[in-house]
Amino acid sequence: MDERITVLCGWPWRSLGTLVIEEPGVAEEDSLRFGILWLSDDRENMILFLPLRPLWPGFLFNTLVFGLMLWLLWSTPFSIRGWLRTRRGVCKHCAYPIGVSNMCTECGRAVRKRSSAVRR
Ligand SMILES: [Zn+2]
Structure with a gap:
């Protein structure tokens, strides 16, 4: 079963977003939609990425x-x-x-x- 996580970023309005689809056996860089993988650390269970999908009212x-x-x-x-x-x-x-x-x-x-x- 895959898990979908929508991440919205930006201040003061949410302006960029990305979608993370975690599926078993799929590499982390392939699990990102509308984003770039920046850093992945399995020991810390941490993933950093750059969201690239503009959310138009907030981006403007x-x-x-x-x-x-x-x-x-x-x-x-x-x-x-x-x-x-x-x-x-x-x-x-x-x-x-x-x-x-x-x-x-x-x-x-x-x-x-x-x-x-x-x-x-
Ligand atoms: Zn002058």
Whole structure:
């Protein structure tokens, strides 16, 4: 009698899955469906594998969540740097001092002047 084990992985949503079918006389690497055998240790009665079957709603949500987290980690330091440069009254892209023009005279990008600098 074979034993079927469905394994679902992923955080925060279940996003990948695999199916293990344990049959007598069948090698462990042949018992995996939608997965790759990573490590098998009979002494510890342990098997490690990489699940490869995407579970679509969870896979999509996890991709969006981790993509957003990476984007925030990447963009936040640049946003803070630009905010600090604007606060100091210099171009947020190249840190060149802002003159009277709406364009940076160093890099040519549009600049936004501090509200206190505009009132003068
Ligand atoms: Zn500039």
